[in-house]
Amino acid sequence: MFGHSEVPAAPLASSVKIVISGGFGVGKTTLIGAISEIEPLATEAAMTEVSRGVDTPGRNTGKTTTTVALDFGRITLDANLVLYLFGTPGQERFEFLWDDLLDGALGGIILVDTDRVEDCYPVLEYFEQRRTPFVVGVNRFDAAPNFDLEEVREALDIDPAVIMLDCDARDRDSVKNLLVALLEQILRARRAPALSR
Structure with missing residues (x-):
């Protein structure tokens, strides 16, 4: 316009929302901390005497805080x-x-502790009712019972099409594997309707 060549604007980055869920004390905060490139925001509050018996992380984990928002x-x-x-x-x-946390999410990772499998039922039901794609990560705690993945799948009554992997929420590569599996599952689900036309 004024004799200057216009510099093309850099393309805006697309953002994708992924939800990490599961029962109390299963490793959600740890998983995000293991993979995040920024210092994770955690809304942790100290566990008090009042919460004892309500917020119980199972085995003696030394857990003294709990996530109260996200x-x-x-x-x-x-x-x-x-x-x-x-x-x-x-x-x-x-x-x-x-x-609010699931609103607009592309998919989710549901973490399972084999010592407290029943804690996952409400989360699985919630994701299934909302038809939000998810993968399941069996977070292997040292003191937890060591069931194989098919036993965990059967106990949770999870569809064979849902990807389930062993993981360690503290390990970056293990968390990457879960994220890659989730993205692959989402892509497969999105291609299926197109292939059936």
Whole structure:
């Protein structure tokens, strides 16, 4: 316009929302911390005497805090794609937050502790009712019973099409495997309707 060549604007990065969920004390905050490129935002509050017996992490984990709203982290895959990770609180009494956290999510990772498999039932039911794609990560705690994946799948009554993997929420590569599996599952689900036309 004024004799200057216009510089094309850099393309805006697409963002994708992924939800990390599961029962209380299963490793959601740890998982986000292991993979996030930024210091994760965690809304942790100290566990008090009043919460004893309500918020029980199972085995003696030394856990002294609990997520009361959400955890948040970010991963930049390339210049055009950023993953935003949102961790849900694990206790059912914070279930009212789940709607907001799942709103707009592409999919989720549900973590399971084999010592407390039953803690996953409400989360699985919630994701299934909302038809939100998910993968299941069996977080292997040292003191937990060592069931194989098919036993865990049967106990949780999870569809064979849902990907289930062993994982260690503290290990970056293990968390990457879960995220890759989730993205592959989402792509497969999106291609299926197109192939059936």
